[in-house]
Structures are given as structure tokens and as C-alpha cells.
Amino acid sequence: MGLLTVSGSPHVHQDLSVKKIMYGVVFAMIPAMLVSVYFFGLDALRVILISSAACMFFEWLIQKYIIKGPVTIDDGSALVTGVLLAFNVPSNLPVWIILIGAFVSIGLAKMSFGGLGKNPFNPALVGRVFLLISFPVQMTTWPVPRPLFAQKLVDTVTGPTPLGILKEGIKDKANTVQQLFDEGIKAIVDGQEVFYKLPDYVDELIGFQGGSLGEVSAIALVLGALYMLYRRIITWHIPVSYLLSAFIFAGIFWMIDPTYYVNPLFHLVTGGMMLGVFYMATDMVSSPMSPKGQIIFGVGCGVITMIIRFWGAYPEGVSFAILIMNAFTPIINRSFKPKRFGEVVKNG
Amino acid sequence: MKTFKSGGVHPAENKLSANVAIQPLQLSKRVFIPISQNLGAPSQPVVKKGDEVKVGQLIAKGEAFISAHVHSSVSGKVFKVDEVIDSSGYRRPAVIIDVKDDEWEESIDKSEELKKEISFSKDEIVKKINEMGIVGLGGATFPSHVKLMVPEGKKAEVLLINGVECEPYLTSDHRLMMEKAEEILIGTKILMKGLGVDKAVIGIENNKPDAIEHLAQLCQNYDGITVQALKVKYPQGGEKQLIKAVTGREVPSGKLPIEVGCVVNNVGTAFAVYEAVQKNKPLFERVVTVTGKNIHNPQNFLVRIGTPVSELIEAVGGLPEDTGKIVSGGPMMGKALISQDVPVVKGTSGILLFNEQESHRAPLKACIRCAKCIQVCPMGLEPVLLAQLSDHQKWDEVEKERVMDCIECGSCHYTCPSGRPLLDYIRLGKFRVGQIIRNRSKN
Numbered sequence: 001m002g003l004l005t006v007s008g009s010p011h012v013h014q015d016l017s018v019k020k021i022m023y024g025v026v027f028a029m030i031p032a033m034l035v036s037v038y039f040f041g042l043d044a045l046r047v048i049l050i051s052s053a054a055c056m057f058f059e060w061l062i063q064k065y066i067i068k069g070p071v072t073i074d075d076g077s078a079l080v081t082g083v084l085l086a087f088n089v090p091s092n093l094p095v096w097i098i099l100i101g102a103f104v105s106i107g108l109a110k111m112s113f114g115g116l117g118k119n120p121f122n123p124a125l126v127g128r129v130f131l132l133i134s135f136p137v138q139m140t141t142w143p144v145p146r147p148l149f150a151q152k153l154v155d156t157v158t159g160p161t162p163l164g165i166l167k168e169g170i171k172d173k174a175n176t177v178q179q180l181f182d183e184g185i186k187a188i189v190d191g192q193e194v195f196y197k198l199p200d201y202v203d204e205l206i207g208f209q210g211g212s213l214g215e216v217s218a219i220a221l222v223l224g225a226l227y228m229l230y231r232r233i234i235t236w237h238i239p240v241s242y243l244l245s246a247f248i249f250a251g252i253f254w255m256i257d258p259t260y261y262v263n264p265l266f267h268l269v270t271g272g273m274m275l276g277v278f279y280m281a282t283d284m285v286s287s288p289m290s291p292k293g294q295i296i297f298g299v300g301c302g303v304i305t306m307i308i309r310f311w312g313a314y315p316e317g318v319s320f321a322i323l324i325m326n327a328f329t330p331i332i333n334r335s336f337k338p339k340r341f342g343e344v345v346k347n348g
Numbered sequence: 349m350k351t352f353k354s355g356g357v358h359p360a361e362n363k364l365s366a367n368v369a370i371q372p373l374q375l376s377k378r379v380f381i382p383i384s385q386n387l388g389a390p391s392q393p394v395v396k397k398g399d400e401v402k403v404g405q406l407i408a409k410g411e412a413f414i415s416a417h418v419h420s421s422v423s424g425k426v427f428k429v430d431e432v433i434d435s436s437g438y439r440r441p442a443v444i445i446d447v448k449d450d451e452w453e454e455s456i457d458k459s460e461e462l463k464k465e466i467s468f469s470k471d472e473i474v475k476k477i478n479e480m481g482i483v484g485l486g487g488a489t490f491p492s493h494v495k496l497m498v499p500e501g502k503k504a505e506v507l508l509i510n511g512v513e514c515e516p517y518l519t520s521d522h523r524l525m526m527e528k529a530e531e532i533l534i535g536t537k538i539l540m541k542g543l544g545v546d547k548a549v550i551g552i553e554n555n556k557p558d559a560i561e562h563l564a565q566l567c568q569n570y571d572g573i574t575v576q577a578l579k580v581k582y583p584q585g586g587e588k589q590l591i592k593a594v595t596g597r598e599v600p601s602g603k604l605p606i607e608v609g610c611v612v613n614n615v616g617t618a619f620a621v622y623e624a625v626q627k628n629k630p631l632f633e634r635v636v637t638v639t640g641k642n643i644h645n646p647q648n649f650l651v652r653i654g655t656p657v658s659e660l661i662e663a664v665g666g667l668p669e670d671t672g673k674i675v676s677g678g679p680m681m682g683k684a685l686i687s688q689d690v691p692v693v694k695g696t697s698g699i700l701l702f703n704e705q706e707s708h709r710a711p712l713k714a715c716i717r718c719a720k721c722i723q724v725c726p727m728g729l730e731p732v733l734l735a736q737l738s739d740h741q742k743w744d745e746v747e748k749e750r751v752m753d754c755i756e757c758g759s760c761h762y763t764c765p766s767g768r769p770l771l772d773y774i775r776l777g778k779f780r781v782g783q784i785i786r787n788r789s790k791n
Binding site: 004005006007008009010011012013016017018021072075077115116117118231232235283284289290331337339340341342343 | 357359360379425437488516524587592598600601602603672673674675677679680681682683684685686687700702706707708709713714715716717718719720722723725726727728729730732750753755758759761762763764765766767769772773775
């Protein structure tokens with residue numbers, strides 16, 4: 001026997017690590033990855049692999065040669081950022097733009113703040129928004145989903161997202177929501193007239209809609225989210241408050257004017273809502289810590305998302321909403337403390 | 349099933365010795381009895397080198413209000429009054445006795461006969477418990493007679509008997525409930541009388557269904573005592589958590605349980621009270637679980653106070669080759685011992701051996717602000733914040749964030765995926781803020 005270890009209690013620890021949490025998130029994203037490959041083909045896989053490898057490479061590069069500290073790319077956090085960044089871009093994005101996105105995510109949004117745990121904003125979202133503003137054309141040229149092995153269903157290779165159709169369609173009250181479902185909006189592609197209709201709810205749930213490669217399938221994303229909830233990687237507070245507040249906010253306007261405001265359920269299953277709600281708003285590092293704070297954060301995200309979708313210049317508001325609320329995280333943490341035991345005297 | 353509401357964790361239970369009957373441990377050749385084994389003021393030795401003592405003889409007197417007497421656990425000759433290293437790692441004054449025979453004070457009733465009738469008045473009970481040096485055996489070692497003296501203006505309504513034993517590995521309370529149930533119930537009755545309450549609830553976690561059933565059946569013969577099964581959740585054995593779980597009441601921050609009409613005693617204490625009051629027996633022995641994954645036959649020993657830990661380990665086959673850590677108490681709140689020479693004291697509930705691999709902490713990683721420490725804190729604190737503020741020595745803020753509410757259950761460090769020693773920092777914060785508060789009250 002060697003010397004005895006003398007350390008403070010506790011002497012046992014939960015079988016939990018940053019690595020397990022991060023790879024748990026990656027595992028939860030597998031259904032959405034599969035769906036993306038199903039609808040967008042090997043292009044989707046290409047983007048996911050390049051983005052992940054690039055994020056891990058930049059983290060390694062910066063840790064080894066700039067910070068000259070320990071290299072921690074095996075903890076999985078760069079991989080999570082890489083996959084999330086890929087999920088947030090169209091599947092036809094050129095390699096060089098993906099690389100810029102990865103560099104901004106890891107270099108600017110994460111490492112410059114001190115690395116894992118120190119970044120105030122979600123790195124993948126910073127990368128996405130940077131690309132969206134810098135390369136608006138490439139970032140909003142959406143490949144039309146084509147189920148693998150299926151016949152060629154549509155004539156064009158790119159087209160708008162449902163939220164894009166909605167934004168464009170009801171501008172100046174040119175169409176009613178119902179018309180957008182029935183007839184769609186007209187566009188001229190290669191000299192031919194095509195009509196883009198809003199997809200029905202079943203298509204939106206399984207992911208048969210245009211959009212960033214990882215955001216299209218609500219079902220796949222919810223499946224992964226359930227796994228994360230089960231593993232307690234995330235708690236219900238942010239997703240539920242986010243979805244509920246967005247639903248209520250959109251619902252109010254829909255009830256007032258159903259002709260020009262779409263059913264609130266539409267907003268929950270289109271765009272980046274499900275991806276943002278479950279995988280990015282819940283980012284541990286950049287979201288508040290107390291249950292109360294998380295609910296405030298979720299409500300803020302939900303409301304801002306809908307404000308941008310209704311009245312903003314962009315058809316989509318999830319990324320901006322989460323980044324804006326990320327900025328409020330420190331003040332939310334200071335203002336909304338967990339309920340202290342023994343603070344309120346309750347006898348009964 | 350009842351439990352406390354906020355926070356808590358569920359570590360692997362590892363109750364390896366749950367079905368092993370209590371065995372008296374062979375007498376040691378020499379015992380080292382620290383003269384202060386309880387919370388509160390230190391006691392003063394009343395024997396000197398060369399004195400002959402009997403089992404149960406008073407050897408140190410607790411004169412202050414919050415203090416307790418200490419009695420000899422053996423018969424023999426006082427070798428010297430010196431210092432020994434205790435579980436805290438500090439040297440403490442102790443009476444060292446060379447053991448000869450096993451001669452008990454005549455006043456102690458050594459018979460096994462169950463004495464049910466309580467012939468003492470409320471005041472006599474308090475006095476008796478004080479005389480016999482009874483302290484809380486759950487680990488905090490608060491002098492038991494003090495708990496029975498309800499302060500002016502407060503009223504005790506219910507006595508809670510703590511049979512939770514939420515620490516993994518430990519089984520001493522479990523075995524006591526299985527083997528000394530009647531004694532515990534009579535002890536509970538005595539405590540009820542001493543407190544002047546007519547209601548007592550024994551809280552037991554439902555990982556001990558045999559104990560729940562056994563006590564529930566027996567307590568039908570004891571008016572006012574009921575058993576409450578509780579969902580397994582650490583740290584339910586914490587006083588405030590137990591009160592919350594059983595009664596739904598929340599002890600206000602910085603206050604004692606009596607504030608909400610409750611007094612909590614451990615089942616081991618109830619048993620000691622029975623022996624003290626009915627059998628005239630001072631507290632000089634207790635049940636200690638000796639356990640660990642690489643011990644072949646984990647045991648529950650009845651051990652005389654002052655017995656060196658080495659003898660308990662010897663009795664289970666000696667220290668395993670790859671032992672890396674010896675813990676006095678449970679794995680969540682116990683103290684790592686610096687040597688095997690540390691003596692068993694009134695508060696020693698178990699001796700737990702870890703192998704080399706189990707003994708080390710996980711490598712330290714960056715905090716990812718996952719908030720798991722906040723989720724598991726049973727006191728609704730923010731361990732990550734308290735640790736950070738302590739690290740930055742911002743004592744004012746540490747105090748404002750209620751560091752003194754921390755019960756040091758260790759759930760935060762237990763759950764931290766980055767292996768951050770949150771409780772180490774918080775202990776530092778508590779220590780400094782405690783000093784500041786004491787200095788403030790002096791001025």
C-alpha cells in the first residue's frame with residue numbers, strides 16, 4: 001500500500017463528464033443527420049463532415065500554436081459546434097464558406113473568449129449569423145429536398161423555405177395564407193414559371209421542406225431532444241418556455257387575423273425553430289442556470305423569434321433571438337436566483 | 349412516496365453489509381478516547397495517568413451548556429492523558445487507557461431484558477441523557493440533552509427519528525433498526541416524554557423495506573409513533589431535508605428545526621437514549637460499519653469508543669493491498685483519514701475503504717455552466733457561484749449568497765461533469781464568513 005489519499009468529501013462521483021455530455025448531444029443529432037442525408041443527399045454529409053473537421057482543426061490549431069496550452073479537442077465540444085454549424089447552413093454551401101464559418105465559430109466566438117465554458121454566445125450561431133450577413137446569397141440558396149431513391153419530383157434544384165414563401169407571399173397582403181398553401185407564389189426559373197407552395201404539416205414534420213440541412217425535420221429533432229431530456233443533458237425549462245411563448249405569441253395574431261397570420265403550429269415546425277429550441281437555446285454555456293432564469297430566457301427567445309418572423313427583414317428569427325438572449329444571460333443569472341431553501345416559511 | 353422537493357442526487361447505494369448482523373468487536377489492548385467528541389465546548393479530563401478506571405466511568409466532564417461528558421469504554425489503567433490525531437487530522441487531547449479485563453460500573457444494567465416502563469419525569473430524562481454523555485449519533489454529535497431543552501417561546505410538536513441512512517455503504521442504522529427495534533421505540537418514547545410531545549415519526553428510505561415493515565409492525569404497540577417510508581434520495585438524512593420530506597415544513601434559513609416545531613434524532617441516538625435511561629449505560633460503544641468493495645466480508649461491529657480504526661480493519665481481514673483511501677463515515681460526507689491509528693469516536697458511523705483507483709479525483713476540466721450543481725443543491729444555492737466568489741475572496745458576496753446555508757452534503761461536487769471541487773471552495777467560504785460573522789457579533 002502506498003500513501004493514503006486525503007481529500008475533502010465527497011469521495012464518490014457521478015459517472016458524468018463533459019465528454020459524455022458532448023457526445024450525448026452528437027448522438028442526439030444522429031436522427032436529424034440521417035434525415036438531412038435522406039432529403040439532401042451526400043451533399044449534406046459533405047457539409048457535416050467538413051464543418052466538424054474544420055471546427056476541430058481550428059480548435060486544435062489555436063490551442064496548440066496560439067494559446068500553447070492543453071489541447072482538448074477530444075472533449076467533443078468542437079464536434080458539437082461543427083455539427084450544429086452544418087445543421088444551420090444549406091447543403092449546397094461551398095467548402096470555403098463552410099471553412100470561414102467554422103473559423104468564426106471556433107476562433108472568434110469560442111477561443112477568443114477563453115475557450116469552452118467562457119463563450120457568451122453560442123459559437124455555431126455566431127458562425128451562422130456571420131455567414132448569413134457576409135454571404136447572403138449563398139446562405140439563402142436552398143436546395144429543394146429530394147428524397148433519396150425517389151423520382152425527380154420537382155423541376156428546380158433550389159427554392160425558398162416555407163418561411164420565405166410566407167414572408168414573400170403575404171407581403172403587402174398580396175396573398176392570404178390559404179392561397180399560399182393552395183397555389184403558392186410565382187417565380188420565374190430559367191424562363192419558366194414555377195409555383196412554390198407552402199408544404200403541408202406532415203411534410204414539415206418529417207422534413208420534406210426547404211431549409212438549412214439540419215433544421216427541416218421536426219420529428220428527428222424531437223427524437224434527439226427526448227434522448228437528451230432522458231439523459232438529463234437538457235432540462236424542459238428552455239424548450240417548453242420557448243415553444244409555448246412562440247406559440248402563444250403567434251397564436252394571438254392568428255386569432256386576430258387568420259387570413260394573413262398562419263396557424264401558430266406552422267411556426268413551430270418550420271425554419272430553425274426545433275433546432276434552435278432544443279439544441280442551441282439549451283446550450284449550457286450560453287444559457288441561464290436557474291430554472292426561473294431559463295424560463296425567462298426561453299420566453300425571450302420565443303417572443304423575439306416571432307417578432308423577427310412577423311416584422312423583421314429576415315423570414316427567420318431563431319438565430320438572432322437566441323443570440324440576443326445569450327447577451328442577457330449574465331443579467332438573468334444575477335436577477336433570477338434559484339428558490340433558496342428556507343427562504344419562504346411554509347408550514348403545513 | 350414522500351421526499352424533499354428540491355435538489356438531491358442518487359449515488360450508487362452499495363449497501364454491502366445490509367444483511368450482516370451486528371457483532372461485538374474484540375476488545376482492543378489500548379484505547380484512545382478523545383475527550384471532546386461532540387459539537388460545542390471541549391470537555392475537561394477528570395482522570396490522570398495511573399488511575400484505574402471501569403467501563404462506563406466518567407473520564408471527561410462537559411461543563412458548558414453545549415457539551416457532553418465522556419466515559420471510559422474499557423476497564424484498566426490510564427496510560428496517559430495525551431494527544432491523538434482524530435478524523436479531522438488535528439491533534440486532540442485524549443485519555444489513553446491500557447485495557448485490563450472488562451469490568452463494568454455496577455450501576456449499569458448489563459442484562460438483555462427489555463425494560464419498557466418509563467419511570468422518569470421529563471426533567472430526570474434530560475438529566476440522565478446529559479449524565480450518560482449522549483450525543484447525536486447521526487454524525488453531527490450535537491449533545492442530545494440540549495435538543496430536549498426547548499427554548500423559551502418555542503414549542504416542540506413532533507419528534508422525527510432519522511432512520512434514513514442516505515449515505516451509500518453505511519448500514520449501521522439499518523442493522524440497529526432490524527436488531528434493536530423495540531429498544532429504539534422505547535428510546536423514542538423516552539425522547540417524546542423528554543420533549544413533551546405526543547407524536548413521533550420514524551423516517552426510513554424505501555431501500556430498507558425490511559426495516560420499514562419491522563418497525564411499522566412493532567410501533568403499533570407504541571402510541572404516537574408512526575413510520576414514514578421515504579423515496580431514496582440523498583441527502584434525505586439531512587435534518588432540514590428530513591423535516592421537509594416528512595412534514596412539508598421548511599426550516600427557515602439560519603434557524604433550528606424547533607422553529608417549525610420539530611426535533612430530529614437519529615435511530616442510533618434513540619437506542620443510546622434507551623440504554624442510558626433504562627439501563628443506566630453511558631455512551632461508550634456504537635455500531636460501526638466496516639465496508640468497501642474490496643473487502644470480502646463487510647461487517648457491522650459494535651465497537652468501544654477509542655478503538656483504533658486499524659483494529660476494525662484487522663477484523664475484516666486486514667487492509668487490502670491496493671487501498672488508496674480510508675474514509676471515516678460515508679462516501680458523501682465522510683472524512684478521509686490520514687492514518688489507521690485514528691480512534692473510533694461517538695460520531696463514527698462507518699469505516700470505508702477505497703482502492704487506489706476509487707481514491708482519486710477526476711481530472712479538473714473547465715466549468716461548462718451546465719448548472720447541474722444548482723439543480724442538485726438541496727438548499728437551493730448556486731454552488732458554482734459560491735465557489736467562484738470564494739476563489740476570488742469576495743467574502744461579502746459569499747455571505748449574501750447564503751454560503752452559511754450550505755450543509756456540505758457534497759451533491760454539487762458529486763455531480764459536476766468537470767470534476768470541479770466546488771465543496772472545497774465553499775467550505776473555505778463558509779469558514780471565512782463564519783469568522784467574519786463571529787467577529788461582527790463581538791464588536
